[in-house]
Amino acid sequence: MAAVSIKNLSKRYPGAEALAVDSVSLEVAHGEFMVLLGPSGCGKSTTLRMVAGLESISGGELAIDGKRVNDVPAKDRDIAMVFQSYALYPHMSVYDNLAFGLRRRDFAAAEIERRVREVASTLGLGELLKRKPHALSGGQRQRVALGRAIVRDPKVFLFDEPLSNLDAALRVGMRGELIKLHHRLGATMIYVTHDQVEAMTMGDRICIMNGGKVVQIGAPLEVYRRPADTFVASFLGSPPTNLIPSRFNSDALHVGEARLPMQRSSVENPIFGIRPEDIRIHSGIDSGAPHAHGEVLAVEPLGAETLLRVRLAGVAGDVMVRGPRSVAAKVGDRVPLAYDLASAHLFDPATQKRI
Amino acid sequence: MLSRAFLFVVVALYTVFAAGPFLWVATMSVRTTTEISRDHYAWPEIWHWEKFSIAWFKSNYQVYFENSLLVVVSAVIVLTVIGSMAAHCFARYRFRANRLLYFIIFSAIIFPPQITIISMFQILVQYGLYNSLPGLTLVYIAIQLPLTVYILESFFARIPADLFDAARIDGYSEWQIFWKVSLPIALPAISTTVILNFILLWNEFLYAVVLITDEAKRTLPLGIQRFIGDTMYDVGMIATGLMIAIIPVVLIYAFFSEKLIQGMTAGAVK
Numbered sequence: 162m163a164a165v166s167i168k169n170l171s172k173r174y175p176g177a178e179a180l181a182v183d184s185v186s187l188e189v190a191h192g193e194f195m196v197l198l199g200p201s202g203c204g205k206s207t208t209l210r211m212v213a214g215l216e217s218i219s220g221g222e223l224a225i226d227g228k229r230v231n232d233v234p235a236k237d238r239d240i241a242m243v244f245q246s247y248a249l250y251p252h253m254s255v256y257d258n259l260a261f262g263l264r265r266r267d268f269a270a271a272e273i274e275r276r277v278r279e280v281a282s283t284l285g286l287g288e289l290l291k292r293k294p295h296a297l298s299g300g301q302r303q304r305v306a307l308g309r310a311i312v313r314d315p316k317v318f319l320f321d322e323p324l325s326n327l328d329a330a331l332r333v334g335m336r337g338e339l340i341k342l343h344h345r346l347g348a349t350m351i352y353v354t355h356d357q358v359e360a361m362t363m364g365d366r367i368c369i370m371n372g373g374k375v376v377q378i379g380a381p382l383e384v385y386r387r388p389a390d391t392f393v394a395s396f397l398g399s400p401p402t403n404l405i406p407s408r409f410n411s412d413a414l415h416v417g418e419a420r421l422p423m424q425r426s427s428v429e430n431p432i433f434g435i436r437p438e439d440i441r442i443h444s445g446i447d448s449g450a451p452h453a454h455g456e457v458l459a460v461e462p463l464g465a466e467t468l469l470r471v472r473l474a475g476v477a478g479d480v481m482v483r484g485p486r487s488v489a490a491k492v493g494d495r496v497p498l499a500y501d502l503a504s505a506h507l508f509d510p511a512t513q514k515r516i
Numbered sequence: 517m518l519s520r521a522f523l524f525v526v527v528a529l530y531t532v533f534a535a536g537p538f539l540w541v542a543t544m545s546v547r548t549t550t551e552i553s554r555d556h557y558a559w560p561e562i563w564h565w566e567k568f569s570i571a572w573f574k575s576n577y578q579v580y581f582e583n584s585l586l587v588v589v590s591a592v593i594v595l596t597v598i599g600s601m602a603a604h605c606f607a608r609y610r611f612r613a614n615r616l617l618y619f620i621i622f623s624a625i626i627f628p629p630q631i632t633i634i635s636m637f638q639i640l641v642q643y644g645l646y647n648s649l650p651g652l653t654l655v656y657i658a659i660q661l662p663l664t665v666y667i668l669e670s671f672f673a674r675i676p677a678d679l680f681d682a683a684r685i686d687g688y689s690e691w692q693i694f695w696k697v698s699l700p701i702a703l704p705a706i707s708t709t710v711i712l713n714f715i716l717l718w719n720e721f722l723y724a725v726v727l728i729t730d731e732a733k734r735t736l737p738l739g740i741q742r743f744i745g746d747t748m749y750d751v752g753m754i755a756t757g758l759m760i761a762i763i764p765v766v767l768i769y770a771f772f773s774e775k776l777i778q779g780m781t782a783g784a785v786k
Contacts, residue, residue, distance in 0.1 A: 210681075213681075214684075215681050215684065215685070234684075235681075236684060236685065236687040236689075240685065241685060242682070242685050244678040244681070244682060245678075246676055246678045247678075248682040250679065250682075250683075250701075251701055252701055261683075261686050262685075262686035262687060265686055265687035265692075266687055309682075309686075
């Protein structure tokens, strides 16, 4: 167990104009499960690989347990990493794959045997120890890759999109197992993913990255409820937050033809952001008048809920509304809509930041 | 059904095409030249197995065979080690002029041996290696290295980089990673180059005939040439010599191609 401290970490690849990672700062506490989340190419994997010691650090400082490790080679950082491709040694049995790292570290044969057997039984690999990786299913390979990390009992676990090669059902199962594993080991883990569901469900905190920079760090629900900018608002959540250009006139915010009683901000024409679930279909029992009326363009029943794609008068793009499963609206209907203004956000169109 | 029959005919024809000459030489190897000149294609009436011992002991084949074995085996070992190390580096490490160096080595393939042979001769004479088995070995290494590196590099390049990263995190040095990860995974490709280099060098004639003059230093292909005199061809003994020369090739192929197939079915890197 260890804390990982990242200060202004930067990476510039030789010959590249832009920084792949641009002054990333992040404190990962003892036993914390930190998720680095972002679209592909946002620098999250590069950041992880710098922590692992697989990429050289171009600038900034990296410390594990308070000790600067910028120039410490990967093998001496006492970290373990699980790769997206599993990276199992194809010529070795499961047993040897698990024991490979221990053998290098001069453990006694009996100790290696004990550890490998213990980890194998925890992960349900006991029967498979003699098999080669090619004779395993995707889920089993994933477990071996995980086992190879656990067996070393490292200070820090690093995960580089470990679940993205699994099919959907297996992924949900492994997600649960990783959460359990984290609770059981209490180890510090840094987990890279582009999957917001993984980030939301697994992370103690999420660090959202874009264009090599950290955009927002916080607990999953905190980041979800109070996105720092339009990028986070639209990246987290499916369907994403509706972002609608708006403008203050007298005391109301004009969103399309709607007049919303919102606190006037310093910005005249903010971007109005509201999540699909914060737009309700106005019904008779609601108090007050509906904020707007929209024409239903598409109805997407998902079973537990129904998504409506709606066009609002005076608004350029479509707006997504998350309704209950009982929604009766049909394509072409005009539906009254009410915004939950307490959950809405305004963003500055110049900086894209939340106001 | 028709296509199966067609395939059978094609395979049968090809087998006759490939195995026919081999069989013919095999029959000639146990017939005397006089018998052969009477009827080229006849089945042996008396099986002259003694021709093999004559070739081996009386015609110096033992020496040629040992020379060939020494030169070719050491050349193949050095080629495999150096070639795979070079291929590993070209495939794995980003460094300045990586592709340039690779291209320079690879481009040596396009030159026919006749172009380099005079300069090789000069160099060997200068270093006192002319007419010596180490000299011939070095030349064999030099001429086969580009192809070896080329074949192995493309295979090493297909090994996922994650494996190396995993081994680095597992605590292994670059040197150990080469021996414990790269090399075992590349075994199928290495078998290919071993077979290829062995067969090519075992049959190599041109460099050997130019660079070796001593009777005691001749390799097998030169030994076979011994039976070709100014006035007569001892066809029977040539055939016997050929059969002796072929045996190691068959053995090496049988052994390494087994490995090759094993490697290919068990490899599946991901």
